Amino acid sequence: MKRTWMTSLLITAVFILLGIGGMIFVQQKIPSQLEAVSILDQPVPEEEGEPVNKSNQEIIYESQKLVVQIELDNGTIGSGFLYNDQGDVITNAHVVANAEEVNIVTVDSKEMTGKVIGISRSTDIAVVRVPELAEQEPLSIQEKDNAPLLTEVLALGSPLGLQNTVTRGEISGLDRNFELTPFRYENVYQISAPISPGNSGGPLLNGETGEVIGINSAKLGEESIGFSIPVSNILPIVRKWSKSPMDDLPEFPELENGAEVSNQQTDADQATYLIQYFYDSINQGDFVAAYSLLGSDWQESTGYEQFREGYYNTLSVSLDNTVADPEGEEIQVTAIITAEETVDGEVEIKKYKLEYVVAYENDQMMILSGKGEEME
Structure with a gap:
């Protein structure tokens, strides 16, 4: 009787020890295995700074909302694009020359007033501040000049007043230099995307990433050869104007009659x-x-x-x-x-x-x- 009692006690103790051991295994070993599996299942984070390729249709739709038509009282029509969250629009100096305020028309027909806060007499670049565009997410800028020859590009703007126009082409030449009084164009892109008066100031986009790589600025005669100022070349000056707007704007007597074709949009x-x-x-x-x-x-x-x-x-x-x-x-x-x-x-x-x-x-x-x- 006593031996039976001892045997039962021993068996009970063994079961208790096994139960404790099992609990320790479940609490320590199993969670570590589950954690390892969950880590493997987590998506691998993408490397930052790598632009994502998009379709032309996606790029055009996303960008058009941030490209505007610029109109002056003298009939001049040009283009521009939002580049920061202060409502600042980059355009060409010859588009807004001799004006302090301009009319801005967005792709959805909203009209608003913009004030010229910076303009250069040597580089064909200017900045217009549009308070109603503030706090909108601007176009993505390619800050480094690394667009090689034959890069696919999209040119957006309002050629001949035809707002919301897109043309496609390639970078067909690099480091072009020339003068169009009073401006000097240095190290600009030559592009095959057709542009016309009214395109001036509009963005040149990388056709794969949608990033702004240039500002469409000039055209060679009747040929389908255009020129775009690399945006990386002018970022320091436009950022300076955005931080500290110019008190006095220079005059352009040689551009008194307007530089663009005055085809007013009806x-x-x-x-x-x-x-x-x-x-x-x-x-x-x-x-x-x-x-x-x-x-x-x-x-x-x-x-x-x-x-x-x-x-x-x-x-x-x-x-x-x-x-x-x-x-x-x-x-x-x-x-x-x-x-x-x-x-x-x-x-x-x-x-x-x-x-x-x-x-x-x-x-x-x-x-x-x-x-x-x-x-x-």
């Missing part, structure tokens, strides 16, 4: 671009931007969620044709679109004819109403 042109921007936003999935282009009455009758649901089955939209017809203070814009839609799980291609009414509302051009029908 309201009909602007209405057409507004509809184009609307569908660009839809295609990029930026429904907030598209919705913001609608007039107050339309937004009041159609909430954002309802507007968004209207495009739930839309995969893409291409704008085939637009015709703008001014009628008094309103502009009737007729658009023919081709839409790729999902219907009962199948992809179908449909054509629509849409009619929009575009007009100014609180000094900003908006899409007041729209209706459409499917075409056979």
